[in-house]
Amino acid sequence: MNFIIKNVLIVTDDDYATVDVQVVEGKIAAIAPDLDVSGTVFNGSNKLLLPGFVNAHTHSSEMWQRGIMSIFPLELWLAELYDFAPLDPEQVYLSALGTATETLLSGGTSVVDHLVLIPGQELETIATATRAYQEVGIRAFIAPLIQDQSLAAGIPSGESAQTHEPYFRSTAATLEIIEEAVRQFHRPDEGVSMLVAPTGIQLCTDALFEGCIELSDRYHLCRHSHLLETRAQEKLAQEKYGCTAVEHLKRIGYLSDRTSLAHCVWLSDADVAILAQTESTVVHNPLSNLRLGSGIAPILKYRQAGVNVTFGCDGASSNDSQDLLEAIKIGSILHNVTDLDYQHWITPRQAVEMASLGGAKGLNMADKIGSLTVGKQADLVLYDLTNLSLLPRTDPIGLLVLGRPTNVVDSAWVNGKQIITDGKVTTINVDNLRQELFNCSQWQTKRKSPTVAQLELHYRTVMGL
Amino acid sequence: MNFIIKNVLIVTDDDYATVDVQVVEGKIAAIAPDLDVSGTVFNGSNKLLLPGFVNAHTHSSEMWQRGIMSIFPLELWLAELYDFAPLDPEQVYLSALGTATETLLSGGTSVVDHLVLIPGQELETIATATRAYQEVGIRAFIAPLIQDQSLAAGIPSGESAQTHEPYFRSTAATLEIIEEAVRQFHRPDEGVSMLVAPTGIQLCTDALFEGCIELSDRYHLCRHSHLLETRAQEKLAQEKYGCTAVEHLKRIGYLSDRTSLAHCVWLSDADVAILAQTESTVVHNPLSNLRLGSGIAPILKYRQAGVNVTFGCDGASSNDSQDLLEAIKIGSILHNVTDLDYQHWITPRQAVEMASLGGAKGLNMADKIGSLTVGKQADLVLYDLTNLSLLPRTDPIGLLVLGRPTNVVDSAWVNGKQIITDGKVTTINVDNLRQELFNCSQWQTKRKSPTVAQLELHYRTVMGL
Numbered sequence: 001m002n003f004i005i006k007n008v009l010i011v012t013d014d015d016y017a018t019v020d021v022q023v024v025e026g027k028i029a030a031i032a033p034d035l036d037v038s039g040t041v042f043n044g045s046n047k048l049l050l051p052g053f054v055n056a057h058t059h060s061s062e063m064w065q066r067g068i069m070s071i072f073p074l075e076l077w078l079a080e081l082y083d084f085a086p087l088d089p090e091q092v093y094l095s096a097l098g099t100a101t102e103t104l105l106s107g108g109t110s111v112v113d114h115l116v117l118i119p120g121q122e123l124e125t126i127a128t129a130t131r132a133y134q135e136v137g138i139r140a141f142i143a144p145l146i147q148d149q150s151l152a153a154g155i156p157s158g159e160s161a162q163t164h165e166p167y168f169r170s171t172a173a174t175l176e177i178i179e180e181a182v183r184q185f186h187r188p189d190e191g192v193s194m195l196v197a198p199t200g201i202q203l204c205t206d207a208l209f210e211g212c213i214e215l216s217d218r219y220h221l222c223r224h225s226h227l228l229e230t231r232a233q234e235k236l237a238q239e240k241y242g243c244t245a246v247e248h249l250k251r252i253g254y255l256s257d258r259t260s261l262a263h264c265v266w267l268s269d270a271d272v273a274i275l276a277q278t279e280s281t282v283v284h285n286p287l288s289n290l291r292l293g294s295g296i297a298p299i300l301k302y303r304q305a306g307v308n309v310t311f312g313c314d315g316a317s318s319n320d321s322q323d324l325l326e327a328i329k330i331g332s333i334l335h336n337v338t339d340l341d342y343q344h345w346i347t348p349r350q351a352v353e354m355a356s357l358g359g360a361k362g363l364n365m366a367d368k369i370g371s372l373t374v375g376k377q378a379d380l381v382l383y384d385l386t387n388l389s390l391l392p393r394t395d396p397i398g399l400l401v402l403g404r405p406t407n408v409v410d411s412a413w414v415n416g417k418q419i420i421t422d423g424k425v426t427t428i429n430v431d432n433l434r435q436e437l438f439n440c441s442q443w444q445t446k447r448k449s450p451t452v453a454q455l456e457l458h459y460r461t462v463m464g465l
Numbered sequence: 466m467n468f469i470i471k472n473v474l475i476v477t478d479d480d481y482a483t484v485d486v487q488v489v490e491g492k493i494a495a496i497a498p499d500l501d502v503s504g505t506v507f508n509g510s511n512k513l514l515l516p517g518f519v520n521a522h523t524h525s526s527e528m529w530q531r532g533i534m535s536i537f538p539l540e541l542w543l544a545e546l547y548d549f550a551p552l553d554p555e556q557v558y559l560s561a562l563g564t565a566t567e568t569l570l571s572g573g574t575s576v577v578d579h580l581v582l583i584p585g586q587e588l589e590t591i592a593t594a595t596r597a598y599q600e601v602g603i604r605a606f607i608a609p610l611i612q613d614q615s616l617a618a619g620i621p622s623g624e625s626a627q628t629h630e631p632y633f634r635s636t637a638a639t640l641e642i643i644e645e646a647v648r649q650f651h652r653p654d655e656g657v658s659m660l661v662a663p664t665g666i667q668l669c670t671d672a673l674f675e676g677c678i679e680l681s682d683r684y685h686l687c688r689h690s691h692l693l694e695t696r697a698q699e700k701l702a703q704e705k706y707g708c709t710a711v712e713h714l715k716r717i718g719y720l721s722d723r724t725s726l727a728h729c730v731w732l733s734d735a736d737v738a739i740l741a742q743t744e745s746t747v748v749h750n751p752l753s754n755l756r757l758g759s760g761i762a763p764i765l766k767y768r769q770a771g772v773n774v775t776f777g778c779d780g781a782s783s784n785d786s787q788d789l790l791e792a793i794k795i796g797s798i799l800h801n802v803t804d805l806d807y808q809h810w811i812t813p814r815q816a817v818e819m820a821s822l823g824g825a826k827g828l829n830m831a832d833k834i835g836s837l838t839v840g841k842q843a844d845l846v847l848y849d850l851t852n853l854s855l856l857p858r859t860d861p862i863g864l865l866v867l868g869r870p871t872n873v874v875d876s877a878w879v880n881g882k883q884i885i886t887d888g889k890v891t892t893i894n895v896d897n898l899r900q901e902l903f904n905c906s907q908w909q910t911k912r913k914s915p916t917v918a919q920l921e922l923h924y925r926t927v928m929g930l
Contacts, residue, residue, distance in 0.1 A: 290801055400532075
């Protein structure tokens with residue numbers, strides 16, 4: 001469908017301009033004042049048009065446990081998470097719809113789902129999430145979360161000699177699942193891309209990373225992983241490799257200009273230089289890093305070193321939302337307390353570019369999405385500047401990034417297809433989704449994780465608590 | 466009006482209960498299952514009832530500059546703020562309505578407005594804000610922001626000898642204005658209380674503090690002030706007093722169990738002990754502290770020392786919103802990165818108590834509001850647990866505090882009077898307010914503060930930048 005947005009505010013280098021934006025066959029065809037009308041006309045008056053943001057790291061099925069997870073650091077939190085992980089593909093479907101909906105309503109048009117797989121139903125899990133995202137119409141990057149070591153291996157041993165159960169599925173079997181998923185579901189032109197995505201050095205062998213590199217090269221897939229989210233992982237990397245995790249990942253060849261790395265809280269200055277040199281992307285998940293007490297990722301250092309940085313909500317059990325504007329706000333202002341010199345602080349305009357073009361770069365899509373550029377795909381979001389939360393009128397980008405925008409997304413298009421109209425997702429029935437989420441859940445107050453009970457004492461000892 | 470909320474979820478010591486809540490003549494008259502109906506009946510099914518929160522520190526007229534303020538530390542930010550401060554009482558009226566509305570829609574039923582006074586129209590400013598809050602029906606604590614030294618005096622001198630213009634209004638004249646405002650507007654029983662509120666040690670003489678103490682004692686007023694928001698203020702206190710600001714305020718008698726202190730970022734351990742001993746309240750403004758790079762207030766230390774802590778949004782130019790749930794979320798999880806031991810972290814239930822009872826304590830109102838207790842005023846908020854942002858159903862308080870609740874306030878009452886119904890403020894026309902805010906403003910991108918141009922070099926020098 002072709003359409004034109006008339007008289008809409010867009011961001012220019014250091015100002016705004018009022019223009020028309022013409023979209024033809026899913027691509028931005030022209031941006032200029034007073035264009036001739038072609039196709040459907042949208043009134044852009046008192047609205048701001050931005051490229052869609054990328055929710056560059058999340059785990060959709062965590063939505064089922066948002067609000068209820070204990071106030072724990074990552075290692076114990078993960079143990080609790082997995083003790084109560086949803087095991088029904090129908091749940092995967094609903095939480096993917098929910099994740100897509102909340103991402104869209106906060107300005108995102110792409111989502112990277114580091115997808116937790118139901119054991120024994122791995123391909124079905126991937127198929128289900130793919131179906132959900134295609135129904136909604138959000139651009140989906142599905143990164144099946146894989147590991148080949150058991151959960152307890154993710155905690156440093158410290159002085160004690162720890163042995164761990166082998167993981168229930170072999171490395172080879174895991175890689176076969178991923179390759180099959182790529183064959184079945186990797187359709188970038190249809191808005192669904194698969195990524196290789198080992199969970200991280202804490203739970204993966206080199207063989208798994210190497211198999212993923214091989215698949216990435218053969219099928220031109222982007223690479224994703226968690227990286228140095230916690231102090232414990234920093235410790236573990238030294239135990240495991242005798243060097244930092246970044247040095248090790250560089251050595252085995254995992255880092256590249258299509259590799260995005262979630263968290264990156266505990267990196268040395270030398271590690272930062274490696275990320276810059278390999279053109280890897282950092283996905284900053286500020287809310288999850290605070291909630292789990294992981295730390296404040298040194299984002300200003302990354303930017304100064306020329307590392308590409310973008311934002312993610314992370315899974316809704318560690319946030320506990322999928323509001324990208326919230327992640328962008330906190331991910332910008334949080335760093336002002338880490339550097340006395342305000343000239344280094346992230347401005348609202350920089351934050352918007354990190355969330356859009358930065359996200360695109362991390363997915364090797366910078367030539368296709370991430371900015372309002374003629375020839376790029378029309379992944380667009382139109383914000384209503386007459387909403388109370390964006391008034392009085394001052395600087396629209398400042399209001400959007402630093403304020404607390406509520407119900408401000410008027411319209412959104414992915415690949416030129418409109419999926420939000422008048423503030424409502426039109427491709428699925430959100431009221432039905434709400435009802436289903438209600439019906440499939442119960443208010444709970446108390447639950448105890450047996451795995452936490454097993455691990456907590458060792459964790460406290462090894463972390464000096 | 467008498468009413469009863471039937472079958473509503475309330476928080477108990479470590480669980481929830483479904484009860485009826487009866488309100489008679491503005492007070493909570495009974496809380497129990499299966500009460501007899503008296504007055505209007507509200508259906509509480511699938512809803513959570515909490516005491517209203519206190520937005521314990523804000524500056525309403527900053528709403529006019531939200532989104533546009535430069536990314537500066539406090540001292541330069543203040544210079545820009547005052548260069549463009551609104552000077553029309555009509556603006557004060559609209560931004561007070563806006564502040565009240567956003568506070569109510571995010572769970573607040575009380576607001577402490579550290580109100581910026583228009584020079585020469587001080588009493589009119591106070592009268593206007595009072596009128597706005599009474600129209601909305603929110604419980605208002607008006608703390609006229611006063612100082613008796615000029616802005617430049619708030620920056621440490623460092624090695625250089627700095628002299629400053631005298632402030633345009635004498636200390637005595639300022640105190641007379643406050644006393645007159647107390648006579649005219651201090652009506653606690655009608656929901657409007659006046660506070661004495663010197664802006665802080667950085668811009669006030671001892672004479673001003675002492676005059677405020679005297680008024681506070683004579684008229685039984687609570688006391689408010691900013692305290693040690695920035696490193697610069699810590700430095701300044703040493704220059705000015707040769708001791709910490711807290712030691713000085715204790716010496717002159719400003720600290721008490723009805724004194725609330727905004728920010729408290731740069732306190733020593735000895736200072737913390739003084740706050741505990743004097744039973745002063747800390748108002749934590751996490752978003753503003755991040756936005757201005759002020760630092761992370763040591764809230765876990767305050768709680769461990771037994772200091773009462775509550776939350777504020779701070780003015781909308783340093784936040785840039787008035788969403789209390791956002792302040793509560795960030796003000797809880799932010800501190801997890803300051804203490805490795807997760808057993809010290811703030812739980813969602815603790816956060817709710819800090820925001821409600823903690824706020825009441827800081828205003829010397831703990832016997833009247835801040836909890837669901839028979840005999841207390843009915844300052845109540847009813848949350849809709851079927852909202853998408855609070856689904857799937859898990860732990861309601863966890864979802865409310867750690868999630869990103871949107872449009873979740875179904876109803877709110879202040880002193881038993883309903884002011885939100887079906888998610889809408891009913892006492893004023895919010896659509897008109899929106900239109901007025903739109904009409905009275907213009908999108909702007911560039912402006913330069915002349916005072917920043919004067920101060921910046923000195924600021925950078927003195928702060929070692």
